[in-house]
Amino acid sequence: MGCVTATTGRGSGTRAPGNRAPRNRLSPDERRSQLLDLGVRLLATRSLDELSIDLLAEEAGISRGLLYHYFGNKHAFHEAVVRRAADDLIAQTAPPVTGDPIERLLASVTAYVDYVVANYEGYLSLVKGAAGGNEAIRQIYDDARNALTDRIFREDAQGQIIEDTPAARLLMRGWGAMTEDLVLSWLVDPTGVTREELLAMMAQSLPALGSILPQPSVVEH
Amino acid sequence: MGCVTATTGRGSGTRAPGNRAPRNRLSPDERRSQLLDLGVRLLATRSLDELSIDLLAEEAGISRGLLYHYFGNKHAFHEAVVRRAADDLIAQTAPPVTGDPIERLLASVTAYVDYVVANYEGYLSLVKGAAGGNEAIRQIYDDARNALTDRIFREDAQGQIIEDTPAARLLMRGWGAMTEDLVLSWLVDPTGVTREELLAMMAQSLPALGSILPQPSVVEH
Numbered sequence: 072m073g074c075v076t077a078t079t080g081r082g083s084g085t086r087a088p089g090n091r092a093p094r095n096r097l098s099p100d101e102r103r104s105q106l107l108d109l110g111v112r113l114l115a116t117r118s119l120d121e122l123s124i125d126l127l128a129e130e131a132g133i134s135r136g137l138l139y140h141y142f143g144n145k146h147a148f149h150e151a152v153v154r155r156a157a158d159d160l161i162a163q164t165a166p167p168v169t170g171d172p173i174e175r176l177l178a179s180v181t182a183y184v185d186y187v188v189a190n191y192e193g194y195l196s197l198v199k200g201a202a203g204g205n206e207a208i209r210q211i212y213d214d215a216r217n218a219l220t221d222r223i224f225r226e227d228a229q230g231q232i233i234e235d236t237p238a239a240r241l242l243m244r245g246w247g248a249m250t251e252d253l254v255l256s257w258l259v260d261p262t263g264v265t266r267e268e269l270l271a272m273m274a275q276s277l278p279a280l281g282s283i284l285p286q287p288s289v290v291e292h
Numbered sequence: 293m294g295c296v297t298a299t300t301g302r303g304s305g306t307r308a309p310g311n312r313a314p315r316n317r318l319s320p321d322e323r324r325s326q327l328l329d330l331g332v333r334l335l336a337t338r339s340l341d342e343l344s345i346d347l348l349a350e351e352a353g354i355s356r357g358l359l360y361h362y363f364g365n366k367h368a369f370h371e372a373v374v375r376r377a378a379d380d381l382i383a384q385t386a387p388p389v390t391g392d393p394i395e396r397l398l399a400s401v402t403a404y405v406d407y408v409v410a411n412y413e414g415y416l417s418l419v420k421g422a423a424g425g426n427e428a429i430r431q432i433y434d435d436a437r438n439a440l441t442d443r444i445f446r447e448d449a450q451g452q453i454i455e456d457t458p459a460a461r462l463l464m465r466g467w468g469a470m471t472e473d474l475v476l477s478w479l480v481d482p483t484g485v486t487r488e489e490l491l492a493m494m495a496q497s498l499p500a501l502g503s504i505l506p507q508p509s510v511v512e513h
Contacts, residue, residue, distance in 0.1 A: 200424075202420050202424055203421075237484025242493055244474075245471070245497075247473075249469050252468075253466040256465055257462060263459065264458050268459050269462075272463055272466075272504065276504055282500060283492075283497055283500045
C-alpha cells in the first residue's frame, strides 16, 4: 500500500543530530522495505531513468554505499522498486470482499484509475520499460497483468460475469490492455469525458466483452 | 500495399551482370519508394535495431553511400521505413466498400491479424519503439492508431454501430489497444483459441463495447 514511514535526511524534527538509534531498531529487511516504499513514492512523479541511487540516498538521508549494500546495483534497485510498485497496484486494486459483482468491479477500476493518477510517471515508466525491451521490467509487468487477469476469474469463481476458458483469459487480458489505454489516453486528453464516464466505461466493458464469448450452455459455433 | 518490386543483389536472374539500366529508368522518388518497400519487407522478420543501412545496401545491391543519399541517416531511414509500414497496415486493413457493417469489420480485423502475422518482428518493433521512448516512432504509431480510430467513425458514418462522441472515440482507441494485445498475446500462446475464435472476438467486441455507451436517444445518466 506504499505506507511510507522512512525518515528522511531533511526536515526530520524527531531525530536528534547524530542519534541514529531509531533507524537501527529496524531489521535489515524492514529497512530495505522502507527504502523501497520511499523509492516507489519518488517514482510516482519521475521516470525510472530519473530515479537514481543518489536521489534515494539524499531523500533517505543515508549513504550511497549503504544503498548499494541493500540493492546491489542500480538495475537491481530499479527492479525492486518496480516490483514493489506493481505489488502496490495489485493490492490497491483488490475489490471489496462482498457486494454485487459489478459494484465490486467498479470499486476495483476506480482504485486502478486513482493509482495511475497518483503514480503517473512511475506507471508510465513501467509500461514503457516493459514494452521498450527492458526484460526484467517486462517480466514484472507481465506478472502483474497475469495476476490482475487471474483475479478476475478468481473473484468471479461462480462465473457470474465470465466463464474461465482460454478465449476468456485472452479477452480479459485484452480488457486489461484496453483499460490501461483508456486511463492513459484520458489523462493526456480528458476533453469531453468525465471521470465517472471513464470509470463506467471501464467497469461496464468487462461484462459487455464477456457477453460475446460462447456461453456455457451453448454449443460452440 | 507493400508491393515490392525492387530487385535484390542476390538471385536476381533478370539482370545481366553489370547492366544497371533497369534501375536507372526509375525516378529518384520511385527508387526511394522501392527501397522503402524492401526495407518494410526486411523489417517483417527482424527488429528495427537489426535493420541496418548495410543490410539494405546488400539486399538492394547498391552502395551504402547511395542509401545515405536517399535517406540521410539511419534514424531517418528507420522512420521512413516505419512510416511506410504503418501506411501499409492502414491500406491493408481497409474494409470492403460495401456489405454488412459487421462483415466489413470482420474483413478488416482479419486483414489486421494477417498483417501482424506476416510482419511480426517489424510490428513488434513499432509497438516497442513507440512505447519505449523513441519519439519519432511514437508519433508514427500514434498517427496510425488515430487514422484507424478515425476510420471506424468514418466507415460507420450513419452510427449503425457506434455514435461519434469523445467517449466513443476514447473507447474505440481502447478497442484498438485491446485488439493489438489480443493478436500479440495469441501469437505468443495460441493454446485453446482458434484463429476463427480470435477474429470473432476482435470483430464482435467492437459493437459490444459500443452498446455500453449512452445511446443517441437516451438522456445521459
